[in-house]
Every structure is written in C-alpha cells, then in structure tokens.
Amino acid sequence: MERALAQKDILTAREARLVGCRHCAEAWPFGTTRCERCGSRLSSRDNKSLQRVWAWWIAGLICYIPANTEPMLRTRTLFHEEESTIVGGAVELYEHGDPLIALIILAASVGIPVAKFLCIAYLALSITRGTDRSPLARHRMYDVVEYIGRWSMIDVFVVAILSSLVHFSAVASVSPGPASLAFALSVVFTMLSAQSFDSRLIWDRPDTARPAH
Amino acid sequence: MEDAATSEAPGRYVVCPKCDALYRARSVPKGGVAACVRCHTVLAAPRRKAGMLIICLALATLILIVAAIFFPFLTLETRGFSSSASLLDIALSFSGGGLRLLVFLMLAVVLALPAMRAALLTYVLVPLVFDRPPRPLAAPAFRMAANLKPWAMAEVFGIGCAVALVKITDLAQVALGQAFWMFSVLVALVVIQDRFLCSWSVWNALSPRKTS
Incomplete structure (x- = not known):
C-alpha cells in the first residue's frame, strides 16, 4: 500500500478476477454486482462509459454555442443600453486599457472550456482508436480536466454578483443575459461528461481494452 | 451475494478506483499517505x-x-x-x-x-x-x-x-x-x-x- 511497494508489473483487479469498488476501493469476486460495504454498483469496466461521455459532451457543446453568441451582460445606463457577449466584453476591456484582465477572462471563459472539450474528446478517442501517449500522461490530463471543470462556474457567479450589485435604479444597471444560463449548463454538462469517463479504460492494455463485463 | 465472501475474503485487497491496480490492504500510519504506484491517486491519507x-x-x-x-x-x-x-x-x-x-x-x-x-x-x-x-x-x-x-x-x-x-x-x-x-x-x-x-x-x- 505504501509508496515503497513499487512493483514493475502491476496486477489489476480485473486480471486477478476481482472487481474493485470505485467508491470505497474494496475488492469483490468477479461478477459481483453491488458492493456490500458501500452499496454502490460494481462493474469491472463501465462499457457504457464512452456513450455517456459523448452524450454529455455533445449536450455541453450545443450549450456552448449560445453561450458565446448570446449576450452575457446587459448594461443599461441613463441614455443607452448595451449588450456584450463573453468575447465582446473581453475585447472591450482590452481596448479600455485593461489587457491583463481581458486576457484572464478570455483564458477562463474561452480557453479553458475549449481545452476541456478537446481533452475529453481526445481521451475518449484514445480509448477506441489507441494512442502513443502514455497512460500516465493521459491520466494526468483526465485529473486536470476533472479538477478544473467546476471552476468554470466563476463566470456565471461574477455575472450574478455584478447584476445584483450594480442596480442604481435609473442611472445604471447590469442584468444577466441568456448566455449565462447557456454557459452554466455547458459547464454542468461537461462536468457530467468528464465524470462519466471510466479512467480505468486508460490503463487497459490493447488486448483487454474491450471488456465483456 | 452470500457467496461473495467465500474464495476471496473482502478486506484483503485495495483496488485503485481510478486505474484498477490491485494492492494488498495494509494499515497506513496516521499522517502517512498511500498512493497508487502507477496513477498516483491517493488511496489513503489518514490524519x-x-x-x-x-x-x-x-x-x-x-x-x-x-x-x-x-x-x-x-x-x-x-x-x-x-x-x-x-x-x-x-x-x-x-x-x-x-x-x-x-x-x-x-x-x-x-x-x-x-x-x-x-x-x-x-x-x-x-x-x-x-x-x-x-x-x-x-x-x-x-x-x-x-x-x-x-x-x-x-x-x-x-x-x-x-x-x-x-x-x-x-x-x-x-x-x-x-x-x-x-x-x-x-x-x-x-x-x-x-x-x-x-x-x-x-x-x-x-x-x-x-x-x-
């Protein structure tokens, strides 16, 4: 169990005819369907995993389109009303002399979501098509994607805080646009997509990659 | 479910939930960390x-x-x-x-x-x-x-x-x-x-x- 126990060849639970519980790490004989310790459902490999990954991935991508084309923020001042999309808002900030914050916003709301879509798609394709990249590198990628997912909600929270605060009745007010809902749903769907991925598939050797159970 | 505990007694092994590596269960000292050797997922870190x-x-x-x-x-x-x-x-x-x-x-x-x-x-x-x-x-x-x-x-x-x-x-x-x-x-x-x-x-x- 400790780090000292570095083995050259690691036996997997599957090769030992066991099923590992993904919740409590308990091992059960192959074919057991429910973990007696924590009650979660057991499967040696989740072979519906990739289907669910792609389903949520597509849902996330569909929501990500209006998230970028629709306005995220509506700013109303005494004389005019202005709507800005995510990218439009960042460009505006850039022109108003705040390039650093503009870049941070672009990275957080465009760079990271796009990278997340690409990474999940790559991981899912690497299971079905094979890849040269090492399992450890791909596992790292998966860990990062899974960790970073929830942080994309920052954008939605910022919009909420801004619109609840900037409410000077007639003078100026900010209200959220439809993109905020689309963006939030896109984040939720990509999180579900990443969670659906069975990371154990990354480590399977090609000959055991298509499990029966 | 009854025959689950026959050949392989539960509690003897720990399986990495992320990569399926199999380990023999051992007690981990308080303050220690047990991580999966190949995917580095932390399996146990009692405090x-x-x-x-x-x-x-x-x-x-x-x-x-x-x-x-x-x-x-x-x-x-x-x-x-x-x-x-x-x-x-x-x-x-x-x-x-x-x-x-x-x-x-x-x-x-x-x-x-x-x-x-x-x-x-x-x-x-x-x-x-x-x-x-x-x-x-x-x-x-x-x-x-x-x-x-x-x-x-x-x-x-x-x-x-x-x-x-x-x-x-x-x-x-x-x-x-x-x-x-x-x-x-x-x-x-x-x-x-x-x-x-x-x-x-x-x-x-x-x-x-x-x-x-």
Whole structure:
C-alpha cells in the first residue's frame, strides 16, 4: 500500500478476477454486482462509459454555442443600453486599457472550456482508436480536466454578483443575459461528461481494452 | 451475494478506483499517505483526530451558510447611491427573463449542496468519533457526500467574488459586508475539511476490514 511497494508489473483487479469498488476501493469476486460495504454498483469496466461521455459532451457543446453568441451582460445606463457577449466584453476591456484582465477572462471563459472539450474528446478517442501517449500522461490530463471543470462556474457567479450589485435604479444597471444560463449548463454538462469517463479504460492494455463485463 | 465472501475474503485487497491496480490492504500510519504506484491517486491519507476536526468544521460550515444567506454580502457605493446585496439577492438576480433555472442551480451549488454535504458528514462521523456503532444508512449517506463533492462550489463562488470585486472597484466604492467575511471563513473551512477527509479510513470505520 505504501509508496515503497513499487512493483514493475502491476496486477489489476480485473486480471486477478476481482472487481474493485470505485467508491470505497474494496475488492469483490468477479461478477459481483453491488458492493456490500458501500452499496454502490460494481462493474469491472463501465462499457457504457464512452456513450455517456459523448452524450454529455455533445449536450455541453450545443450549450456552448449560445453561450458565446448570446449576450452575457446587459448594461443599461441613463441614455443607452448595451449588450456584450463573453468575447465582446473581453475585447472591450482590452481596448479600455485593461489587457491583463481581458486576457484572464478570455483564458477562463474561452480557453479553458475549449481545452476541456478537446481533452475529453481526445481521451475518449484514445480509448477506441489507441494512442502513443502514455497512460500516465493521459491520466494526468483526465485529473486536470476533472479538477478544473467546476471552476468554470466563476463566470456565471461574477455575472450574478455584478447584476445584483450594480442596480442604481435609473442611472445604471447590469442584468444577466441568456448566455449565462447557456454557459452554466455547458459547464454542468461537461462536468457530467468528464465524470462519466471510466479512467480505468486508460490503463487497459490493447488486448483487454474491450471488456465483456 | 452470500457467496461473495467465500474464495476471496473482502478486506484483503485495495483496488485503485481510478486505474484498477490491485494492492494488498495494509494499515497506513496516521499522517502517512498511500498512493497508487502507477496513477498516483491517493488511496489513503489518514490524519490524527481528523474525525473530530471534520465534525467541527462541518458544524461551523452549516452555521456560516445560514448566516451568509441573510446578512448583506457586498455593498456598492458611488456618488451618493448605494446598493447592497445578500447572497440570496445575488442568486435572485437571475430571476428575470427565463433564467429562473439559474436561481435554483446557483442556490444549490453555492448554499444547499455544501450545507447538505456538511450535514451528511456530521451524521456519518459523529458516531464513529465517539465509538458508537454507525447510524442506519451511514453508508449511503457517506457515498452521497462523496458524490456531492464536485457540485458543492462554495470555494468557486469565493473566487468569483474576488473577480467581481476587481471588475467593480474602478466603477465604484465597494464595502464588504459581514456575510462576505463569513463566506471567506466558510471557503477556508471547506478547503481544510477536504484535506483532512480520508474516505478510506471512514469506510474502514463503517465496516472494519482485516488489515495484516
């Protein structure tokens, strides 16, 4: 169990005819369907995993389109009303002399979501098509994607805080646009997509990659 | 299910939940870390007195969440105008124009789910810390707490506040309300709590396994 126990060849639970519980790490004989310790459902490999990954991935991508084309923020001042999309808002900030914050916003709301879509798609394709990249590198990628997912909600929270605060009745007010809902749903769907991925598939050797159970 | 414990006695092995590597179960000293050799996932990291600490943090979290709902969160002042918003107001800013779904989503991930997770952890851990038998349904409760973890986004909201403050400060004077400070403490508590929670130890305590 400790780090000292570095083995050259690691036996997997599957090769030992066991099923590992993904919740409590308990091992059960192959074919057991429910973990007696924590009650979660057991499967040696989740072979519906990739289907669910792609389903949520597509849902996330569909929501990500209006998230970028629709306005995220509506700013109303005494004389005019202005709507800005995510990218439009960042460009505006850039022109108003705040390039650093503009870049941070672009990275957080465009760079990271796009990278997340690409990474999940790559991981899912690497299971079905094979890849040269090492399992450890791909596992790292998966860990990062899974960790970073929830942080994309920052954008939605910022919009909420801004619109609840900037409410000077007639003078100026900010209200959220439809993109905020689309963006939030896109984040939720990509999180579900990443969670659906069975990371154990990354480590399977090609000959055991298509499990029966 | 009865024949499950025949050939391979449960409790003898630990399986990495992320990569399926099989290890013989061994007791891990308090303060030690047992990580999977090939994918480096932390399998067990028991901490001394972690149970009591987590209970205290969870209770503090619950109190702070309730308080943070009602006290003013941020106050904005510019040229004589002032507006203040509580956490509830912030979530309700989505209530207009077909965005109502976001009100629920936001109240859930910022307040309800962190509160629920804290309550579940307290429910599961209190009997364990005081050497009592586990409560009924402790196993599903703890499983649910683990499932809720990615969806409880109190700390994400904390960072969102920081970003929003940067955006507003050149626009107007922002005063931080009591709830803002309470929420900052809450974020710190949630982060500390997650560092001390070793689910392997909890599962072992819920149904002891024979470790060699």
